[in-house]
Amino acid sequence: MSSPSLAQVRTWKRNSETLTVAASALDGKVDEFDKAMNSLIRDVDATMDSWKGDSATASQAAADSEKQISSRLGMGILQITDALNSLGPAFTHACDTTVRAADEFGALGYVVAANGMVTPPAGVTGGFPSDISVGLTAEEAAPVAANNARFHQAELARLLAAVGQADAALAAKVAEAANALGQSADRATASVPVSPQVQAILDGKAELPTDPEKLNAFWNTLTANEKAELWNHDRNVGNMDGIPAADRDHFNRRNLPDLQEKAQERLDKVGPEPVWRPSPGFPRKEDYPKYIEWKKAHDAAQRQVDGLKTLDGRLNNPSDRPFYLLAVRDNGQAAVAVNNPDISKNVSTFVPGTGTGINTLDGNLLRANAMAGAATEAGQGASASVITWQDYDAPQDVLKNAWQPHYAENAAGTLDRFQDGIAATHTGDTPAHTSVLGHSYGTTVVGQAALDGHTLNTNEVVLVASPGLGEFGDASELSLTGVPNADNGEHVWATVADSDSIKYTPGVILGDKPWLPQYGGQLFASDPSGGHSDYWNDDNVALENMGRIIAGLDTVDR
DSSP states (O other): OOOOOHHHHHHHTTTTTHHHHHHHHHHHHHHHHHHHHHHHHHHHHHHHOOOHHHHHHHHHHHHHHHHHHHHHHHHHHHHHHHHHHHHHHHHHHHHHHHHHHHHHHHHTOOETTTTSEEETTTTBBBTTTTTTTTOOOOOHHHHHHHHHHHHHHHHHHHHHHHHHHHHHHHHHHHHHHHHHHHHHHHTTSSSOOOOOHHHHHHSSOOOOOHHHHHHHHOOOOOOOOHHHHHHHHHHGGGBBBBBOOHHHHHHHHHHHHHHHHHHHHHHHHOOOOOOSSSTTOOOOGHHHHHHHHHHHHHHHHHHHHHHEEEEEEHHOOSSSSOOOEEOOOOSSSSEEEEEEETTOSSSEEEOOOOOOOOHHHHHHHHHHHHHHHHHHHHHEEEEEEEEEEEOOOOOOOTTTTTTOTTTHEEEEEEHHHHHEEEOOOOOSOHHHHHHEEEEEEHHHHHTTTTSTTBBBBHHHHEEOSSSSBBBBBOGGGBBBTTOOOOGGTEEEEEOTTTTTGGGGHHHHHHBBTOOOOOOOOOOOOOOTHHHHHHHTTTTTHHHHHHHHHHHHHOOOOO
């Protein structure tokens, strides 16, 4: 394996963004591919409603086969994206380190050639190059400079070799993925063999690992075809924590039309409002319980239909920041990331509270998008991903059930596992700076995920307008991965507006309030006149503060 020249490495460094751009472009093309295939499947399904007989059955089978094949091809493209995302950062870092070292040697006064050779400059004397003692004469300094040049030469050669190794590893990974894609395309109409481990899962004799780290390790050994076969076996595989974000997004987008169809079927099954006597909408006293039952079922089904339709539109709406569908379930629970969390420097998980459902997802995505923008600005351009995590059964009524902690207790393990998955799938030389940000009852969920035997995998906890964390205590009782309990106070943040009615929630209901000084966390400012849902308004200082915390800064307005 040959080492590149310094001139070549400088060119690679200047064009290092090309890797990220290429990965993002491929990701976008897969989204477009998924959209086109989903449209095709919808058209076929619509035709099947009125087309019956043997030819219709054969056409349906062909459409199902195309769905599986297209998923295989989509995964093949994403394998290339994964290669760029997983090994690209190491290659870029090696280039950066090499160019920085060469520039440092040049700054000392040595001559650094385009081929990487380092030699002493003309006019060597005491103090020049600057790593030579000032008191030496020119005659004494010459051998010292020659020796130092050889030392710098050896160091630069080592760094150039490291760049060559990183380049070779990246090229091999991309070539392997491209070759696999070509084979998938060649065999598009044929069955492709899978490993014994995968076959055992397909046969129902084994299961995918549920531990996110173990699942990620296993997933990274699979071919594009094996991943597609696992999705065909279980269309909910994209919801599993430990699978890379791009793969989850691909599978869940492909599954979304089926979920929409099922939601519509549930709505159709409820049926239109019965004809009451004496007139529709005004049931008699004896019919009122039936009316309430019908309305509850109808409204819930309608929210599912409308929410999934809005989600589909949001995912396919061009935006400055891409969305990644990390989870979507038949019950409407979902998780959507703004930007790819696997390659972002700063990653935050946003947990909304009471009333959360598929029908509220779009509004919460706008909040997540605002936080991603604030974090990117605060981090001076550092990449930021904010995930709206609604993958739990949230209380739906402030008076009826938002005071009950069992919703948060039931969600704690799911949130814990999700955060472990975020850590397992992140790529690059250094882990992401992570935060988990709860709003209202969402803070209770976050608190429970770090209490009672749970450990939350995050660097920061951010609690906005909290009614309490479900228990009495202080910040030191939370369990955060890698943070000693005694240091929790530096990593737990809270705010509440003076005019927010949540302040008047009795402590006896959900425990101590994290926005009180005695809780021991870091308090940050928000608009004192803002309401319970106003923390994400453009003119609210809370949004800027949340962006700073997500970006790993502690310079917030207090």
